[in-house]
Amino acid sequence: xxxxxxxxxxxxxxxxxxxxxxxxxxxxxxxxxxxxxxxxxxxxxxxxxxxxxxxxxxxxxxxxxxxxxxxxxxxxxxxxxxxxxxxxxxxxxxxxxxxxxxxxxxxxxxxxxxxxxxxxxxxxxxxxxxxxxxxxxxxxxxxxxxxxxxxxxxxxxxxxxxx
Amino acid sequence: xxxxxxxxxxxxxxxxxxxxxxxxxxxxxxxxxxxxxxxxxxxxxxxxxxxxxxxxxxxxxxxxxxxxxxxxxxxxxxxxxxxxxxxxxxxxxxxxxxxxxxxxxxxxxxxxxxxxxxxxxxxxxxxxxxxxxxxxxxxxxxxxxxxxxxxxxxxxxxxxxxxxxxxxxxxxxxxxxxxxxxxxxxxxxxxxxxxxxxxxxxxxxxxxxxxxxxxxxxxxxxxxxxxxxxxxxxxxxxxxxxxxxxxxxxxxxxxxxxxxxxxxxxxxxxxxxxxxxxxxxxxxxxxxxxxxxxxxxxxxxxxxxxxxxxxxxxxxxxxxxxxxxxxxxxxxxxxxxxxxxxxxxxxxxxxxxxxxxxxxxxxxxxxxxxxxxxxx
Numbered sequence: 001x002x003x004x005x006x007x008x009x010x011x012x013x014x015x016x017x018x019x020x021x022x023x024x025x026x027x028x029x030x031x032x033x034x035x036x037x038x039x040x041x042x043x044x045x046x047x048x049x050x051x052x053x054x055x056x057x058x059x060x061x062x063x064x065x066x067x068x069x070x071x072x073x074x075x076x077x078x079x080x081x082x083x084x085x086x087x088x089x090x091x092x093x094x095x096x097x098x099x100x101x102x103x104x105x106x107x108x109x110x111x112x113x114x115x116x117x118x119x120x121x122x123x124x125x126x127x128x129x130x131x132x133x134x135x136x137x138x139x140x141x142x143x144x145x146x147x148x149x150x151x152x153x154x155x156x157x158x159x160x161x162x163x
Numbered sequence: 164x165x166x167x168x169x170x171x172x173x174x175x176x177x178x179x180x181x182x183x184x185x186x187x188x189x190x191x192x193x194x195x196x197x198x199x200x201x202x203x204x205x206x207x208x209x210x211x212x213x214x215x216x217x218x219x220x221x222x223x224x225x226x227x228x229x230x231x232x233x234x235x236x237x238x239x240x241x242x243x244x245x246x247x248x249x250x251x252x253x254x255x256x257x258x259x260x261x262x263x264x265x266x267x268x269x270x271x272x273x274x275x276x277x278x279x280x281x282x283x284x285x286x287x288x289x290x291x292x293x294x295x296x297x298x299x300x301x302x303x304x305x306x307x308x309x310x311x312x313x314x315x316x317x318x319x320x321x322x323x324x325x326x327x328x329x330x331x332x333x334x335x336x337x338x339x340x341x342x343x344x345x346x347x348x349x350x351x352x353x354x355x356x357x358x359x360x361x362x363x364x365x366x367x368x369x370x371x372x373x374x375x376x377x378x379x380x381x382x383x384x385x386x387x388x389x390x391x392x393x394x395x396x397x398x399x400x401x402x403x404x405x406x407x408x409x410x411x412x413x414x415x416x417x418x419x420x421x422x423x424x425x426x427x428x429x430x431x432x433x434x435x436x437x438x439x440x441x442x443x444x445x446x447x448x449x450x451x452x453x454x455x456x457x458x459x460x461x462x463x464x465x466x467x468x469x470x471x472x473x474x475x476x477x478x479x480x481x482x483x484x485x486x487x488x489x490x491x492x493x494x495x496x497x498x499x500x501x502x503x504x505x506x507x508x509x510x511x512x513x514x515x516x517x518x519x520x521x522x523x524x525x526x527x528x529x530x531x532x533x534x535x536x537x538x539x
Contacts, residue, residue: 045270047270
């Protein structure tokens with residue numbers, strides 16, 4: 001029972017730890033994408049799959065899924081492919097609704113304008129993600145220990161009560 | 164796109180695959196013969212879809228077409244074509260947008276240069292013209308936005324189109340090709356013919372004793388070789404080098420300096436600087452094969468640059484194309500040096516406006532273009 005309590009606590013603590021990591025992964029992937037778009041004007045499917053190979057979860061998964069959908073050339077727009085990709089990853093990720101909203105906004109603009117415009121959209125998304133990351137980092141510092149030890153302690157408490 | 168794919172399906176079907184899903188499903192059920200004959204597909208937002216094959220404009224009549232409802236078979240049965248354009252299938256905003264997304268691979272930013280020029284070349288060498296709202300910066304077009312009209316021009320490779328012409332273009336000793344001007348009204352097939360001339364001269368034609376020549380193509384509008392990312396999508400021959408998207412005048416000089424061509428081919432001659440580049444090429448002993456828009460020899464007079472070149476007897480062969488027996492019909496061949504018709508002079512005399520009179524004495528004089536009637 002103590003073990004179970006600790007396990008649950010660690011699970012919650014993990015959420016707090018993983019979110020800033022995921023936000024960082026997204027930011028660096030978007031920076032790579034920006035380079036692909038503004039300097040080499042690589043078409044979006046190729047750019048996304050190229051960046052995916054150099055990125056971490058969840059950017060890797062979102063990018064490669066979206067690229068795959070676009071390469072099928074069935075008339076799927078970039079934003080549709082992007083949204084589908086987000087839905088695929090949502091379950092497995094520690095990101096919050098606010099983070100997904102940022103990505104969704106970016107997806108709506110992806111590929112649909114000139115390089116200069118694309119750069120603006122990507123920068124904006126990166127800046128927003130960075131702010132979220134800061135908040136997430138603070139939250140983690142505050143909450144991670146609470147959950148980690150809280151789980152253990154509540155398990156212990158429950159065990160004592162049941163004795 | 165791989166060579167095999169191009170061979171296995173018609174050019175029409177190839178282009179249809181770039182349309183928005185709704186339109187694609189619609190046009191895929193066209194009869195094979197119609198697909199094969201398609202020359203243009205025009206999408207104008209809010210207006211009927213217009214297809215063109217030969218001299219005919221036609222449209223697809225709307226019907227209850229739901230891609231999700233039933234078998235494709237029923238859709239095919241219901242597809243009806245009509246020349247009454249007003250009743251045709253209406254192109255929606257979404258159709259244009261989705262098509263554009265497919266063409267651009269969801270990457271409009273990668274097409275900035277193309278948007279500025281107003282056209283994109285598809286893999287396979289087909290061209291899509293675009294109109295919309297121009298964005299102006301410092302008095303020049305920076306890009307297009309709100310794109311609302313697309314014109315797919317289905318390029319055709321007709322191997323052997325130049326068979327009937329080649330014997331006129333090669334000197335008796337087979338060692339050189341004459342400087343040639345291909346003259347044709349729009350859609351007369353001059354680019355198709357030029358491409359085949361280039362291909363055959365580049366590969367060589369053993370039957371005519373023509374060995375292969377090194378050919379340089381300055382393909383400003385990507386029409387001759389249909390380059391996609393620098394690689395010709397059309398068969399332009401083994402010994403052909405293509406400088407894609409390059410302004411012709413500059414392109415001719417670049418080819419001359421860098422690729423040591425024996426023949427330079429350009430489409431749509433007309434600018435003064437092109438004439439200078441052309442003269443440069445001639446001075447270097449390079450044969451030039453060019454095309455120009457005009458309906459007849461007399462029409463050339465309205466093209467100052469070309470008129471001067473013809474007057475200087477630069478072109479040893481002037482070939483007039485028409486559509487009298489389909490696009491690419493070789494109507495007349497004129498010897499630009501000796502000033503005589505090698506083939507079918509009469510039609511041209513008529514085109515030049517000669518009345519009944521003595522046609523055998525019809526003479527073309529550049530700059531003074533009118534038939535000379537016998538002295539009284």
